[in-house]
Amino acid sequence: MxxxxxxxxxxxxxxxxxxxxxxxxxxxxxxxxxxxxxxxxxxxxxxxxxxxxxxxxxxxxxxxxxxxxxxxxxxxxxxxxxxxxxxxxxxxxxxxxxxxxxxxxxxxxxxxxxxxxxxxxxxxxxxxEVARPVVSLQPAAPKPEPLRVAYLTASPEGEEHLRVDREVREVREAIRGTLHRDLVTIEPWPAATFDDLFHALNNQRPHVVHFSGHSSSAGLFLDGTDSVNPDGIDVDFAMLARLLKGTDTPPTVLVLNSCESFDGAETLLDAVPVVVAMVDEISDMAAKAFAVKFYTAVARGQSLASALAQGQTAIEFLTGEGSTPEVLTRPGIEPTEVVLVTVPTV
Missing domain, CATH: 1.10.287 (Helix Hairpins)
Structure with a gap:
């Protein structure tokens, strides 16, 4: 140009x-x-x-x-x-x-x-960190339980319709195709409301909280209720961070598969040690391509850095939109060392 x-x-x-x-x-x-x-x-x-x-x-x-x-x-x-x-x-x-x-x-x-x-x-x-002793937050030792992913999706009325339902289905099918499929459980929360965030944290106690839908540099756009804000409701990143901190077992990773969500990563690090989010706008097709490859890599024991790289490559290959997903971590945490699923050795 x-x-x-x-x-x-x-x-x-x-x-x-x-x-x-x-x-x-x-x-x-x-x-x-x-x-x-x-x-x-x-x-x-x-x-x-x-x-x-x-x-x-x-x-x-x-x-x-x-x-x-x-x-x-x-x-x-x-x-x-x-x-x-x-x-x-x-x-x-x-x-x-x-x-x-x-x-x-x-x-x-x-x-x-x-x-x-x-x-x-x-x-x-x-x-x-140099001025004080480093308290390194390393991934928790593997537990005899699967990785729990709370997969929240929202496409409120009045906004461009997103096929987030298809995204969840293809991610779950991809994980079912892995050898150690039982090491990852994905619980979908369709048409997610603000209350669903509470329920997901309290009932599921997820290791990973995932959101797919609409967002901006200010926050997420969730579904409303039938009587209050039926067309959806904005949840800014500061409010989301407060909610994620309000649990005895906060998630390890937050994945925001939505437009311009990386603008809230610094704020959200106060609540979770690892944030994966989108630096720029992302299309429906690109978001789906990223999620499928990202979670397939996680389920096969790849590090967070490798899973992110595979998701970025899928976006660029399938849609040509470039590598918009990025990761931000607290000091002392290296994405190459974060492994969410430990695959048994033969």
Whole structure:
């Protein structure tokens, strides 16, 4: 895509050309109108009774020439008008491309700013860790129980419909196809409400809390109830963090398979040690591709870093959207060392 500076230069040139053509068109119209007036005046003079025959003939000839000149000016005015219209159309296309280029540049700068802030925060955490004894939070030792995943999905009315139901089904089918399928249990929570978050934490006590649906840089968008907020309800990241902390057995990993959710990762680290989220917008197809490959890798004993890489590769290969999922962890935790499922050795 051309740079905004190049497009601005092109737009300025087209606008000047358009103004010049419009000025020429106006000048030719004026000349044509003047010629018509001259021809009309000559004909009136030729038709007067007091005018001699010779003078009348001369005036008639002059009227004809004036009309011919007027017609030429009108033709030129029409040609300038067509050229101006073509330039106007081209300028509109360049202006649209300029808006798109400026928006793309703004989004790139925003992502760079977010990445720089994350790096600064990570550096600040490392500096703070050097100043005090490091309490390293390593993954819990394997227990004789399966990995529990609370899989919450929501696609409220009034928002773009998402096939999150199909996503859950394909993830569960993929896990059933693994050798040690009994080491992972996924409990779906469809049309998830805020209350379902409470129920999932209290009843299931999951190791992983997963959300698929709509979100923004401010928070998640959950289903409402029939009587209160039937079209859905916003849950900001600070409120979500408070809820996740309000349990004796908080989850180890939070996965937010929804647009721009990585903006809340720093806030959510206060509640969970590992957050996997989306840096940018993500399509329905890409979200499904990521979830299937991510959990298949987890179920086969791959580290969190490898599972994330497989999910990123699936997105890029199947949709071409790039590697939008990223992971953020508390100090002392390395994604390469986080293994959620320990597969028995033969």
């Amino acid at each position: 051309p740079t905004p500076d190049y497009l601005r230069d092109q737009l300025a040139k087209l606008q000047k050309e358009e103004a010049d053509l419009s000025a020429k068109q106006s000048a030719e119209r004026t000349a044509g109108a003047k010629g018509r007036d001259t021809a009309h005046r000559k004909r009136e003079q030729a038709g007067r009774r007091t005018t001699s025959v010779a003078t009348g003939q001369r005036l008639a000839r002059e009227a004809v020439r004036a009309e011919q000149d007027a017609a030429k000016h009108e033709t030129k005015a029409a040609d300038f008008g067509k050229k101006a219209a073509a330039v106007t159309k081209k300028a509109a296309a360049v202006a649209k491309s300029l808006r798109q280029a400026e928006e793309s540049l703004r989004r790139t700068r925003d992502r760079d700013d977010q990445r720089r802030r994350r790096e600064e925060l990570a550096h600040a955490r490392r500096v703070a």
